[in-house]
Amino acid sequence: MKKLYGVIGLGRFGGSVCLELAREGFEVLALDRDEDRVNEFKDIATHAVIGDSMDEQTLIDLGFKNIDHVIVAIGDNVHASILTTLILEELGIKRITVKAQNDYHEKILNKIGADHVVHPERDMGKRIAHSIVSSNILDYIELSDEYSVVEVKVGSKMNDKTIQELDVRARFGCNIVAIKRGKDVNVSPMADEILKLGDILIVIGSDKDISRFEKKLVIEE
Structure with missing residues (x-):
């Protein structure tokens, strides 16, 4: 079954995460108290709702009890962020990611059940959205409006296969430019290089091509 995501708070950060998840084809339930913000996302999210x-x-x-992963992206209202996180934890949400205003806020969120705390001033919404989709996506760096570099961990779909067998360039238009295995880094790996679980691949390509690559070979069912 396709994962369901919830985004609470549709400001700059929450809106960016919501937009990227929707672009990746995931179902998103978006919630905000502001009617204008909700209206902005009614044609982007699967459901955009006004609510507290x-x-x-x-x-x-x-x-929300049926949501697999909820992102709490509430703006400057720390009280609302903390209380919302507490309620989601009590509802038994599998994974909760919360935007923190500062280090003290982060400490509280970690104590009350947040699985992952982010600082939007350090992390772009797009970058975080990719890490939310799969634990095998370790990093995502934009090179331009259309091209990015992604750092992914080899999972079961790529394990024990050579670069030639995967044929990433022909199938998806991406290039594997390096492989990190422990402390060793193999730049411009050969086609007969066999990938192993836990290897980290550095892949470059257009955002569209990287998205297809992630869905086929990186994201585990």
Whole structure:
């Protein structure tokens, strides 16, 4: 089954995450108290709803109990961020990612059940969205509006296969420019190089091609 994502707070950060997840083809339930923000995303998210995330019954009624991963991207209201995270934890959400305002806020979020805390001033929404989709996507760096470099961990789909067998360049238009294995880095690896679980690949390509590569070979079912 396709994963379901929830995004609470549709400001610059939350909106960026919502947009990227939607672009990647995932179902997204977006929630914000501001009607104008919700209207901006009604044709982007699967469902965009006006509501108060500090009201537990509202989250239950909207079906948040069925969401696999919720991103709490509430703006400057630290109280709302903390209370929302607590409610989601009590609802048994599998994974909760929360935007922190500062280091103290992060400490509190870690203590009350956040699985992953991010600082938007250090992490772009697009970069975080890719790491949310799969734990095998370790980093995502934009080179331009259309091209990026992604750092991915070899999982079961690529294990024990050579670069030639995977034929990443022909199938997806991407290039594997390096392989990191432990402390060793192999730049411009040969076609007969056999990939092993845990190897880290540095892949470069257009955003569209990288997205196809991730869906086929990186994201585990």
